[in-house]
Amino acid sequence: MDVAIRQFVRGRAGNRCEYCRLPQAAAQYLTFHVEHILAQQHVNDDSIHNLALACPYCNRYKGPNLATVHPDSRELVRLFNPRTDVWADHFEFHGPLMVGRTPVGIATVILLKMNDVERVEMRAELLATGEF
Numbered sequence: 156m157d158v159a160i161r162q163f164v165r166g167r168a169g170n171r172c173e174y175c176r177l178p179q180a181a182a183q184y185l186t187f188h189v190e191h192i193l194a195q196q197h198v199n200d201d202s203i204h205n206l207a208l209a210c211p212y213c214n215r216y217k218g219p220n221l222a223t224v225h226p227d228s229r230e231l232v233r234l235f236n237p238r239t240d241v242w243a244d245h246f247e248f249h250g251p252l253m254v255g256r257t258p259v260g261i262a263t264v265i266l267l268k269m270n271d272v273e274r275v276e277m278r279a280e281l282l283a284t285g286e287f
């Protein structure tokens with residue numbers, strides 16, 4: 156992928172993960188990824204409209220997934236799309252915990268393991284130091 160495209164994606168994201176909002180500056184030991192929102196195995200789209208900045212946690216757990224099963228309804232729910240959805244419509248933070256506000260948000264929080272102990276502890280430390 157072109158360096159200029161990577162830089163554009165990073166800048167557009169404000170150097171934060173577009174899923175969990177982790178700032179790259181607060182996690183400099185982690186390399187954030189420019190990921191395909193609709194994975195290449197589903198569609199061949201390298202355009203900026205299909206790219207997002209993701210921390211290694213979100214990138215790993217999202218993988219090629221486009222949807223997951225909602226835990227209560229057992230219905231298939233699509234994942235959050237940083238290009239077409241507004242983050243604050245679907246998510247909010249309760250302290251260091253990330254909470255889904257919609258079925259899309261709930262499904263994304265679960266599939267991307269947003270509240271794994273390690274991630275919540277990291278957010279709590281960043282909140283304490285004012286970095287998050």
Ligand SMILES: [Zn+2]
Nearest residue numbers: 172175210213
């Ligand atoms: Zn993330």
